[in-house]
Amino acid sequence: MGSDDHNDSAPGATRYRAVFVSDIHLGTAGCQAEALLDFLKHHPSDVLYLVGDIVDGWQLRRRWFWPQSHNDVVQKLLRRARKGCRVILVPGNHDEFARQFDGHHFGGIEVVCETVHTTATGKRLWVLHGDYFDGVVKYAKWLAYLGDYAYEFSLRLNRHLNRWRSRLGLPYWSLSAYLKLRVKKAVSFINDFETAVAHEARARGLDGVVCGHIHHAELRDIDGILYANDGDWVESLTGLVEHPDGRLQIVDWSHYVRGGTP
Numbered sequence: 001m002g003s004d005d006h007n008d009s010a011p012g013a014t015r016y017r018a019v020f021v022s023d024i025h026l027g028t029a030g031c032q033a034e035a036l037l038d039f040l041k042h043h044p045s046d047v048l049y050l051v052g053d054i055v056d057g058w059q060l061r062r063r064w065f066w067p068q069s070h071n072d073v074v075q076k077l078l079r080r081a082r083k084g085c086r087v088i089l090v091p092g093n094h095d096e097f098a099r100q101f102d103g104h105h106f107g108g109i110e111v112v113c114e115t116v117h118t119t120a121t122g123k124r125l126w127v128l129h130g131d132y133f134d135g136v137v138k139y140a141k142w143l144a145y146l147g148d149y150a151y152e153f154s155l156r157l158n159r160h161l162n163r164w165r166s167r168l169g170l171p172y173w174s175l176s177a178y179l180k181l182r183v184k185k186a187v188s189f190i191n192d193f194e195t196a197v198a199h200e201a202r203a204r205g206l207d208g209v210v211c212g213h214i215h216h217a218e219l220r221d222i223d224g225i226l227y228a229n230d231g232d233w234v235e236s237l238t239g240l241v242e243h244p245d246g247r248l249q250i251v252d253w254s255h256y257v258r259g260g261t262p
Contacts, residue, residue: 008079009044017120019043020240022051022129022212023232025094026070027060030234032257033069039239039253040076048085049117050077050109051212051230052092052129059094081108088112092129092213116206120246123207123226126200130211130229133196194229198222210240217250 021039025031040048059065081087087109091098101111114128193214199222201209208226217231217238228248231238237254 008041008076008083010042013042013044015244016043016045016241017244017246018047018049018117018242019045020049020051020127020210020228020230021233022092022230023053023215023234024050024073025053025056025059025232025234026073027056027065028234029065031056031070032233032237033067033073035237035253035257036233037069037072037076038256039237039251040080043239043241043251045085045241047117048077048080048087049115049127049210050087050089051127051210052090052131053094053212053232054089054092055095057095057097077109078107086110088115088127090114090127090129093131093134117210119242119248120244123246125226125228126204126206126209128209128211130193130197130213133193133200134213194218194227195222198225198227201225217252219248219250 019040021036024033024036026033077087089098089109089111091111091113098111099113102113104111114126117125117127119125197209197211201207202223202225206225208228210228210230212230212232214229215232215235216229217236217240218227218229219240220227226248228240228250230240231250237252237257239251239253241249241251243249
């Protein structure tokens with residue numbers, strides 16, 4: 001187990017009503033497990049939503065990669081559940097094997113394909129991973145697998161690049177995120193994805209949506225619907241939190257990884 005087994009939360013840490021994290025991709029070299037453990041330690045909550053792609057089954061089928069830090073994350077989540085935090089896993093496309101266990105509990109962790117979270121102010125938010133709104137994943141999985149190979153290559157290149165940046169005293173920088181947001185079609189896809197998810201939330205009579213999948217943290221209004229994407233723990237190191245008063249906030253933990261103060 002990890003070094004914080006006897007101290008699950010940082011001293012004086014604010015307790016949140018809910019914390020949402022997704023796209024951790026345990027089982028890949030790009031997973032920022034240590035940063036996530038630190039984030040969780042500073043963000044205890046009544047409910048913890050794991051919004052998909054927590055374990056990367058696609059990568060693990062190709063090559064087994066499971067360092068101690070990834071095991072520490074699993075132990076941390078199980079320990080949270082044992083200590084009274086409600087931990088809810090909403091599987092994504094990379095851990096879709098868990099969708100067959102919809103409605104089951106494992107080690108105190110609930111598995112549901114989608115759910116609704118009600119904030120302190122009464123807003124009803126649809127919680128899902130979001131891959132059903134990605135036409136590539138839904139209708140051309142072979143293309144999604146090809147894109148996954150390219151993405152993994154960019155992450156490997158990114159690790160080497162940031163090793164040199166660190167030696168030069170420069171901050172962390174995500175090559176893959178930069179490329180994604182500079183390609184016109186990728187930007188168009190993100191906008192289309194966000195709009196489609198928000199419109200479906202409206203059709204269901206809900207006030208908003210919380211999702212992951214596209215590794216792009218966002219919190220904004222789309223035609224009167226609250227759209228929240230909690231980002232990822234491969235590139236951006238972001239999570240979504242609900243404060244005791246119901247206020248939602250995107251937390252960029254990469255700032256603290258670079259030496260900032262929580």
